[in-house]
Amino acid sequence: MPRMTFIERDGTRRDVDAPLGLSVLEIAHQHGVDIEGACEGSLACSTCHVIVDPAWFRKLAEPTEDEEDMLDLAFGLTETSRLGCQIVITEALDGLVVKLPAGTRNMLNE
Amino acid sequence: MTSPPPRPNRPVYLDNQATTRCDPRVVTAMLPWFTEHYGNPHSVEHVMGTEAEAVVEDARAQVAALVGADAKELVFTSGATESNNIAIKGAARFAGNERRRIVTVATEHKCVLESVADLAEEGFEPVFLPVRPDGLLDPNVLRAALEVPTLLVSVMAVNNEIGVVQDIAALAAIAKQAGALFHTDIAQAAGKIPLDLTGWKVDLASISGHKIYGPKGVGALYVRRRPRVRLKPLFSGGGQERGLRSGTLPAPLIVGLSEACRLAQAEMAEEATRLTGLRDRLLDRLRATIPDIAVNGSMAVRIPGNLNLTFPAATATDLMARVPDLCVSTGSACSSATIEPSYVLRALGLSDDTAARTLRIGIGRFTSPADIDYAAAALAAAHAGAPAPGVERFAQA
Numbered sequence: 001m002p003r004m005t006f007i008e009r010d011g012t013r014r015d016v017d018a019p020l021g022l023s024v025l026e027i028a029h030q031h032g033v034d035i036e037g038a039c040e041g042s043l044a045c046s047t048c049h050v051i052v053d054p055a056w057f058r059k060l061a062e063p064t065e066d067e068e069d070m071l072d073l074a075f076g077l078t079e080t081s082r083l084g085c086q087i088v089i090t091e092a093l094d095g096l097v098v099k100l101p102a103g104t105r106n107m108l109n110e
Numbered sequence: 111m112t113s114p115p116p117r118p119n120r121p122v123y124l125d126n127q128a129t130t131r132c133d134p135r136v137v138t139a140m141l142p143w144f145t146e147h148y149g150n151p152h153s154v155e156h157v158m159g160t161e162a163e164a165v166v167e168d169a170r171a172q173v174a175a176l177v178g179a180d181a182k183e184l185v186f187t188s189g190a191t192e193s194n195n196i197a198i199k200g201a202a203r204f205a206g207n208e209r210r211r212i213v214t215v216a217t218e219h220k221c222v223l224e225s226v227a228d229l230a231e232e233g234f235e236p237v238f239l240p241v242r243p244d245g246l247l248d249p250n251v252l253r254a255a256l257e258v259p260t261l262l263v264s265v266m267a268v269n270n271e272i273g274v275v276q277d278i279a280a281l282a283a284i285a286k287q288a289g290a291l292f293h294t295d296i297a298q299a300a301g302k303i304p305l306d307l308t309g310w311k312v313d314l315a316s317i318s319g320h321k322i323y324g325p326k327g328v329g330a331l332y333v334r335r336r337p338r339v340r341l342k343p344l345f346s347g348g349g350q351e352r353g354l355r356s357g358t359l360p361a362p363l364i365v366g367l368s369e370a371c372r373l374a375q376a377e378m379a380e381e382a383t384r385l386t387g388l389r390d391r392l393l394d395r396l397r398a399t400i401p402d403i404a405v406n407g408s409m410a411v412r413i414p415g416n417l418n419l420t421f422p423a424a425t426a427t428d429l430m431a432r433v434p435d436l437c438v439s440t441g442s443a444c445s446s447a448t449i450e451p452s453y454v455l456r457a458l459g460l461s462d463d464t465a466a467r468t469l470r471i472g473i474g475r476f477t478s479p480a481d482i483d484y485a486a487a488a489l490a491a492a493h494a495g496a497p498a499p500g501v502e503r504f505a506q507a
Contacts, residue, residue: 065335065336068335068338069352071338072338072340072352072353073349073352073353077204077340079204079205079340
């Protein structure tokens with residue numbers, strides 16, 4: 001099974017199983033990694049914002065317009081930011097590394 | 111001595127690169143949005159808010175149509191100075207990667223030069239490129255500057271003092287090839303020349319309302335969506351305008367900007383022909399009496415309404431004092447608070463003495479043939495040394 005790494009806000013590295021076909025958001029939830037995902041992957045919020053390791057960023061499928069629109073609203077956006085719910089694990093992503101941003105904005109609570 | 115023409119009933123305004131008269135049709139379109147439909151376009155829970163929101167979105171599409179963009183790519187601002195600041199500082203601060211070089215041109219508007227210069231304090235490397243004597247940027251000079259990996263290139267489409275038109279499509283292509291973002295200040299170009307921001311692969315562009323017969327205090331910033339260009343906003347706030355520009359949108363001003371864009375698009379070709387005719391008429395008449403008058407900046411690639419003229423034998427300050435009924439300028443209004451010679455003219459290679467004998471003349475939509483005839487006669491008389499008509503009358507009294 002592929003593996004992936006979350007780098008938590010305090011710098012802790014969490015190496016976890018990453019089952020094929022699951023999203024980074026779903027994997028985070030399986031392992032109790034602190035990513036919110038308020039809209040449960042329906043592209044209505046930016047609370048599952050993750051910062052992808054630059055070496056891995058190029059290997060991801062291009063974001064859709066809808067994902068870009070949500071990323072526009074994310075806090076602490078970087079050049080390698082993506083939404084965790086839109087990254088689906090494939091064999092090619094075995095070893096993926098993502099970092100949690102410093103904060104998120106939940107539009108659903110505003 | 112050439113005698114001055116009779117004084118006009120009101121000042122003759124030939125400073126249309128500083129600002130333009132708000133078109134009465136624009137004012138008419140704006141008025142109901144001040145007094146009748148005054149809802150906040152962000153108040154989406156009631157009809158007053160949603161009608162304001164709808165008119166703002168229609169305006170976005172209208173402005174986009176004028177510049178060759180998609181409505182979603184436009185963010186409303188207070189004008190081109192704010193748009194230029196958001197574009198340049200926002201792009202630099204968002205990227206903040208290993209690319210530190212920011213390239214612009216010596217003849218840019220002050221707000222571009224100052225925005226780029228200010229970024230030096232944040233560890234960026236500002237580069238100010240020279241222009242050729244005709245005011246145009248040599249593409250090879252840009253290519254050479256981009257040999258160092260560059261974050262952003264900013265080149266204005268039309269210069270505000272000499273009216274020359276840069277080849278934005280070609281310059282943007284050079285920047286893109288080098289992996290840099292490309293920003294252009296189109297404050298003096300929008301509505302005057304055809305623009306195709308999408309086709310030209312421009313990433314960021316700044317638009318102003320009051321240069322195109324719209325109201326002062328409103329403008330727009332074009333931010334490319336595909337591929338997405340990201341900026342760090344300057345304002346903290348409610349996250350309006352996709353988070354790029356917090357603050358309540360001024361719906362009446364935005365309606366004015368929209369109507370100004372609609373009129374400019376509809377009348378651009380006809381207006382260009384008319385203004386070219388007026389400009390040539392003025393230049394021909396001045397040359398007939400002052401053969402050694404010189405035009406600064408390329409005449410071949412220039413907006414129709416601009417002349418920048420060096421007079422052989424009188425300073426601009428003296429000429430303006432002798433013709434108080436004629437509104438022209440010595441340089442850009444934004445720099446005229448200082449008595450320094452125009453840095454744009456210096457960049458063309460003019461000496462300080464030559465720059466001091468230079469006037470900027472901006473012909474616009476509301477300029478009449480009679481205005482041109484007055485300006486030609488008054489400037490000719492002033493150049494020959496005739497005192498201001500008001501002073502003369504006072505002396506006789």
